Every structure is written in structure tokens, then in C-alpha cells.
Amino acid sequence: MVELLAPAGNIESLDAAIGEGADAVYLGLKSFNARLRTSNFAWNQFEAAVESLHRQNKKIYVTVNTVCEERETERLYRFLSYLNEVKPDGLIVQDYAVMRMAQEFFPDMELHASTQMNVESSNAVKLLQSSGIKRVVLARELGLNEIQKIKKETGAELEVFVHGALCVSESGLCLFSSFLGGKSANRGMCTQACRRYYTAEVPGGIRQGYYFSPCDLSLIDQIPDLIDSGVDSFKIEGRMKSAEYVGSVVSAYRYVIDHYKEDRKGALATGKRMLASDFARSKTTYWYGFKDLSDGVNNAAEKILNPDQAGGTGIYLGKIAGTKPAPAELVEAIKEAANPDTPPEQFRIQMAYLKGGSYDPDPGDSIRLHKKDDSGRVSHKIRSVENDEENEKRWIDIPSGFTVGDEVYLLQIKAGSKRYPKVLPNDIGRYRKQPKDEILPILDVTPVANKELNYFPEGIYAQVSSIPDIFQVQGLNPVRVIIEYNSETSYDLLNHKTVLPFSKKQIYISLDPFCSAAQEDKLKEELDTLIADGYFNFVVNNIAHINMLKGLSVNMIAGPYLYTFNRWAVSWLENQDIGAFIMPYENSRRNLESTWDADVRSRVLVPVFAYPALFRMRFKLPKDYDFTYFEDKESKVFKTNSTEDGSFVMPEEPFSIADKVTFINQSGFKKVLIDFSKTKVNRSQIKAITTSMIKGQPLPGVSRFNWKDGFYNPQQIEEYKAAAERAKELNQLPGRRGKGRPYNKSASNSYKGKGKKGNRRSR
Helix, strand or coil, X not given: CCEEEEECCCHHHHHHHHHCCCCEEEECCCCCCCCCCCCCCCHHHHHHHHHHHHHCCCEEEEEECCCCCHHHHHHHHHHHHHHHHHCCCEEEECCHHHHHHHHHHCCCCCEEECHHHCCCCHHHHXXXXXXXXXXXXXXXXXXXXXXXXXXXXXXXXXXEEEEECCCCCCCCCCCHHHHHHCCCHHHCCCCCHHHCCEEEEECCEEEEECCCCECEEECHHHHHHHHHCCCCEEEECCCCCCHHHHHHHHHHHHHHHHHCCCCHHHHHHHHHHHCCCCCCCCEECCCCCCCCHHHHHHHHHHHHECCCCCCCCXXXXXXXXXXXXXXXXXXXXXXXXXXXXXXXXXXXXXXXXXXXXXXXXXXXXXXXXXXXXXXXXXXXXXXXXXXXXXXXXXXEEEECCCXXXXXXXXXXXXXXXXXXXXXXXXXXXXXXXXXXXXXXXXXXXXXXXXXXXXXXXXXXXXXXXXXXXXXXXXXXXXXXXXEECCHHHHHHXXXXXXXXXXXHHHEEEECCCCCCCCCHHHHHXXXXXXXXXXXXXXXXXXXXXXXXXXXXXXXXXXXXCCCCCCHHHHHHHHCCCCCEEECCCCCCHHHHHHHCCHHHHHHEEEEEEECCCCEEECCCCCCCCCCCEEECCCCCEEEEEEECCEEEEEECCCEECHHHHHHHHHCCCCEEEEECCCCCCCHHHHHHHHHHHHHCCCCCCCXXXXXXXXXXXXXXXXXXXXXXXXXXXXXCCCXXXXXXXXXXXHHCCCCCCCCCCCCEECC
């Protein structure tokens, strides 16, 4: 029987999911999960939930689906050890480090590959199966035929998303939020750049819209076909949604699963009626219903994007017309009714009245508030309503931080809410397990053997997306040229259309990070042809590529989309016969140096200039998107590139640390990458980059991305604040002179960490 898997962002959603018949739930704890902005579960709540659900023969999965920096690996190890003791039914993982640690220390732990791992082909699934992955959560950008192909060729346990929010970018490949301020989608900190309001330059003037805000997925009509295809688990997205939303969606899919065989048409009609109170974004079936890959690439955008929807969320209730402080007794009542682990910000409320909508919300209704400058969105359940009939104002409670002019939308009405039996016992005091202060054994990346990296010399590497640009980058005198493998370059390379100015030994072929089931067989045939033709250096950006090339006489270089933010992830890739690595674009100098000790830095190629793809979309942009440049509310400019291989959004402001090349070389990283992917190369740009590298002068108008400051880290920010407060208090003590002791950032959770399987040692 197929599993119905529901989100549990909090205790109320857990109760709703189980109360409406979910077979399993997935949830996150306080760290290492891709929904850090939801409330998540405390240790004792989680332990109680595992025991209670197992008693009901239900399953519970934990999200550990973010990438981990080197300094966090010991905390990750302790977290995994704790989970191994509590024993949920599976962990949903993204970072290869989790797989590597599980192989080494927790072999009985069941692992599921997260959709963030970017798995959309049989080859990728096969590699994960050989690494002990029990279930694969497929990328959401797949159609029915592709899912059927993967199931037939692998027999793997497959989980697919059937309802809820979509990312416009291909799964696990979005860099937009991270580029804007270090809040990485791969770290659970996504600020939803796709939902923002943008201004574009179009012929004849200016046009504004929510250009990249996708509709929500709804596959209720496809449930019978997916069951017949052998899908093992249907997943509902929504760990940040209300309990009412979770309950109504679970009940609809439960009904269809249970009744479609006896009356398919009637069951689907009933299920869709049950979803009528889902006031989230407009619905789409996304990649379902296309006859082939080309049909999908050309037409999927029309099904998923609607720039005229205001963020695409809910029923419009109006704009905030006035605010006032919330009554103290209301705040106290909310605190008394709340769970002990409720975040303090949920008690910071105010009262507001709305104008411009056609529905008056009631207590129990769930709303979403949008700031007028598009700087933030928050979901909220209304607790109180005050009717001021004399002034014709109807006051509702809203979160603090919103003001006059901000918009409000209805997500869920109270009428759709129910009271469910509690999953957790009333007294959870006896559940006391927590991560312990265990020490992670040291792990070193494998030292480079003599002549092992002959194919990977020191010097400048240049990457391009077109054949003409190969000639342009000769001005950089690169030791190697990386050619992006796309529709244009593949035709030229396979048919020997151009005599290239570099030998095949000097050329690396970089494979696209999205490798779907519809593309993999053709790609494998082409790779075999290229290898027979004398190409043997390949940059692999998807684990499917590894499976295609493993065991052949080729050199595989892990590209920036095989995320190596720690040495445990490096170690797992080493075990897949990979010897050289390109640093992820999101990485920082500090983390790069922490991951790679001085004696193994010859393995690494460091990007120092790039226009990183912030969104990578599987489809062409709609025909009426007749613009190249657009900007956000802060006047940051971005550009689009719509091709036969999909669409890309890139910054007009490139990432550059070209002026740091001398310092990078002195640190032991003697290989640097100038990446012109998705952009046209010109001589003046090459001259400017060369001058920047030689003279150590920054290029004007560039971004450092995360090189200097690293990922946004709310825990570290709180530590800074606490340290500042302590210093302030010390300075105010009688007789105290001078400033307080500065906070030492490098002292935070640091340790030394070894490479291939079994190549570790205890402290």
C-alpha cells in the first residue's frame, strides 16, 4: 500500500496529520533542516512523538536536509548519534557527509535522499542504492513517464511530492537567497527571492510583476496513475503551513487513495471538493501531461508562472489601514495557552484593521501578511477580533513588525479546522534524551599520491558556455579550459565542427547539474562517444554523472554543484573515484581552509570570478517575458537567459575575488577558476580581470558572495549579541577600565578533522 506522508511543522500539525489518516509524518528539529523558520520540535517532544507514533504503527522521518560546514561536523555527528538512539524510521538527508558518517558509525540508520540532493534519473538512484540509501525523494521537476522509467530501471523505493509549494529553481540548485546575503536555501534559510516583486525593462517601458513566483503543485488527479507506476510514498509539502491546511490536504489525498479503485471519477471529485478550502496559490500539475522533453521545456512555464498574482498566495483581505497595541490580557492569554517551547516572537503581536478586501476574517482563520516593500512575509493564526461599530473598524491581532499599507491574504478559514486527538502524552517530562558531548574521530582528506593529479595542473582555468568563447579566453593563458556541455557545444564537439585552439588533454567537459530521466540515456551515449574520441576530463555536477563514468578510464572532477562544504562530504566523493574538486560558489574562505588542510589543497580549484546561476529552471521563460534585465526593490539588477536547455537568472553584478588570487595562492590553493558560464566573453573583461589578479585591485561593482562573511548564522549572531552585552556589563562595573574582551570567532566549535573510507583516527 502506498504511504501518505504529511508535514509536521509543529505539534498541532502533527495531530492534524495523524488525525486525518497520514501513514507517516516528517519533521525537523532545531538544526540541520531546510525549514529553520518554522517552530520545529524540542528534544522531548520529538522523543515522545517517536514513541507515540510507533505505538500506533505510524512512521516518523526526520529532516537532516541541509549542507554542513566543517566547523559543524562534530555537532552533526552528535545529532546523528542522538537520532540513532531515539530511532525514528528514517532520516531525509542532503549532505554527503551524513551518508559518510552513517556508513562509518551508524550503519543501521535508514537514510532517504532529500529532493535537495537533486535526484532525477536512474543513474543517480543506482549510485545512492549502492551507498545504502533506502528511499529517494525525487526532484519535483519530473513527469509521470520519467518517474515510471526510474521505478522500472531501479526498483528503488520512491517518494514524490504531490501537493504544496514549488521552487522555481531546479531542486537543490538555487543560489539566489544565498547571493543576496548568505541566507542559503541549502542551509534552510531561504528568503524566497522567487516570491518577490520585480521591475523589468520591456519594449516601450517598464513592467512589474512576480515573475518567478510559481504556482503550487496539486497532483490529486494523478494519484491513481502514480500508484499504478509503483510510487511508494506521496509527500505533502507544508512544514510552515497551519494545522488546518495540513488536515484538509491529508484528508483529501487519503480519500482518493482509499477509494479510487471502486470509483475513480467520484473519488477524484470528492477529493478536489475537500481541497476547496486550500486558499494558497493557484494550482499546477507542473511537468505532468507533456508528450516529450521538448514539449515540457517549451510549455511548462505557462503552467507554473503567473507574474500578475500578488505573490500567488491566498485570498486578498485588504491592506492594513491602522494599528494599535494589543491588549495585555490577550498577550497573557496567548502565553498561557502556548506550548513551553513556543518561540518568543509569536507573543509579539499588535491589533490592526484592514481595508480593501471582501471577507472579514474570524478567530481561528489563518492569514499571511506581506510587507509593502516586499521585504518579508509571515503566516499567522488570528486569535482575537474586536468590533468597533462606532468607527466601523474591525480589529484583528497580527504579528508586530507590520504597518499601514502592508497586504493581508487568507490562507485557511476556521470552518476547515477540527479538534484532533493529541499524539503526544500530556506529560513528556520523562523524555530526556539529548545530543551528548561526543567527540568526532579525526578525518583527513587523502593525501595526493605521486603524479596522481597530472591532469590537474596549477594555474588559471577558464570556463565558457560557447565554442566562440573558447577562442576569446586564450588571452588568459589558461592551463585548462572547461567547456560547458549544452545543446550548442555538444553538437559541435560530437560532430567535430570546429578545430579548437586547445588539445583534448587541456579540455574539461562540464556536465549540467540537472540530469533527468528523459536525458540520461542520450547523455550516456554521448559521453561514450566523447571518451572514444579522446576526451577524458569531466566535471561532474550530478551524482548521475558519477554512475555513468565510474570505472571508465576518465578523470572526474567534482563540480561546484556536488556540494563539498566539509571533509566528510569530500570523503564520500573520494570513495566514488573523484580526486579533484571545484569549490562551491557559496563557500567562504574560512570554511574552505578548514575543510582542506595545507597538504591536500592541490586537489582544489577555487572560483575567483563568475556570474553564478541564481535560478536554474528546467523550462524556457514565457513568450511574453520580453526582457533581459530586471531589478528588485533595492535596485539590484539581474539578467535572464532563456535557452533550449532551460532558463537561468544571473546577477548583473558578478562574483569576484580576482584581486585575492595572490593571497589564495599563498594559502596553498594554486588553481583558480575564471568562470564565464552563461555570459559572452570580451577582451576588455579579460584585461580587467587579469589586471585585478596581477595588481591585487578589486574590480568595480562586484559581489564577494559569501567569501568574506560566510553563511548567515543566526546562532553566531546571538553569540555576538550576548558577548557584546557581557562586555557592556563588565565595562559598567565599579573600577572597571578599558574595553571588554573581544569575541573570538575562531573559537566557536572548532576542531581538526580524515578522507577515504576507513582513513580516520581517534583523538
